Amino acid sequence: MKKPIQITRFQKAEFLDLVRQLDRENENKIFEPQLPLDRLSKRVSESVTLPAKEPAPECTTCGVCCDALLIVPITKAASERFSEFWDIVPDETAPDTVIERVLPRDTESGRCIHLAGKLGSDISCRIYADRPTPCRDFEVGSDRCHGYRRLYGFENPLSRSAVKAALRHIESTKTDVITYSAIVVESTGWRAACSGEPSGGVTTVPVTYLRVAVIVDDREDDVIALHSYEVSEEEWCESDFLGLTIEEAESLIKTKVCQD
Ligand code: SF4
Ligand code: SF4
Structure with missing residues (x-):
């Protein structure tokens, strides 16, 4: 067990x-x-x-x-x-x-x-x-x-x-890597979905959009909006992006989104 x-x-x-x-x-x-x-x-x-x-x-x-x-x-x-x-x-x-x-x-x-x-x-x-x-x-x-x-x-x-x-x-040796990242709620709402009932029909389900914001090399006055996603479609942690360059982070996102 x-x-x-x-x-x-x-x-x-x-x-x-x-x-x-x-x-x-x-x-x-x-x-x-x-x-x-x-x-x-x-x-x-x-x-x-x-x-x-x-x-x-x-x-x-x-x-x-x-x-x-x-x-x-x-x-x-x-x-x-x-x-x-x-x-x-x-x-x-x-x-x-x-x-x-x-x-x-x-x-x-x-x-x-x-x-x-x-x-x-x-x-x-x-x-x-x-x-x-x-x-x-x-x-x-x-x-x-x-x-x-x-x-x-x-x-x-x-x-x-x-x-x-x-x-x-x-x-x-500034490395241009992400030294801080935060995931925040961008918006919430509702979207139409199949009700799942044998007779068919449409219902509404809640949706939450999150935004990943990052800072490179501790440059706090330059917050970069890296990515937005809906929680039922993708899963990220703030630490997934730490230590990556912006290009590496974008490529990671692209790879994961394509896989999913
Ligand atoms: S090495 Fe072990 S004790 Fe140390 S932080 Fe990691 S899990 Fe904890
Ligand atoms: S890696 Fe080992 S020696 Fe170094 S700070 Fe951690 S516990 Fe101490």
């Missing part, structure tokens, strides 16, 4: 409030970031702040990325293997429309519910073999890994010259 799945549903504003609250509580236990963490690479081969050949730290005596990362998206296809997840729905009138699915956090500590043990000494992931893609993509020993460790004081801060050099590198 299939194991039951526990799904907790949050409206987006409620979810963001929780994330902000956990973020504020985290601020009391961490140091100021020296570099913008979201601009540090998760790949060891792209290391800038430390040489890539530097020995990688031990995750089993660390655990900070699983403690600090408050939003770990999981795809709808992959979520079947998890016993529990959180679904985020729009604030507007679409309570059954999932616009993001994430790993649940412990609402007291903020850490991932799958993290077991004591930070910095003996810690592990309870679902390591099944961990989702964002966790697999986060490479131990990468710049972002070291950045998180410095936040928690598990590594010495970078020197001022290393920070300057890393900032110069970050500035010179």
Whole structure:
């Protein structure tokens, strides 16, 4: 028999409030970031702040990325293997429309519910073999890994010259990728549909149109309306577009729409 799945549903504003609250509580236990963490690479081969050949730290005596990362998206296809997840729905009138699915956090500590043990000494992931893609993509020993460790004081801060050099590198490597995406309700209404009764006939069914809006390279004054769709015809999550260029996102949409 299939194991039951526990799904907790949050409206987006409620979810963001929780994330902000956990973020504020985290601020009391961490140091100021020296570099913008979201601009540090998760790949060891792209290391800038430390040489890539530097020995990688031990995750089993660390655990900070699983403690600090408050939003770990999981795809709808992959979520079947998890016993529990959180679904985020729009604030507007679409309570059954999932616009993001994430790993649940412990609402007291903020850490991932799958993290077991004591930070910095003996810690592990309870679902390591099944961990989702964002966790697999986060490479131990990468710049972002070291950045998180410095936040928690598990590594010495970078020197001022290393920070300057890393900032110069970050500035010179704007990647034109989507750094923020939001799915909002564009409009709701009704459309005619077959009633399904043997005698035939027409009835009306509710329709909800959603819009995907994105920001590239944190340019907040330039919001791009990427796509509009009707919820019964397509399914998207906000994180589907993060890290893609506009061309890649458009091509992804085209591929999916053609498949469907
Ligand atoms: S921050 Fe780095 S060393 Fe620490 S748990 Fe994450 S990947 Fe492992
Ligand atoms: S699923 Fe495992 S690897 Fe991913 S954040 Fe949670 S504890 Fe960390």
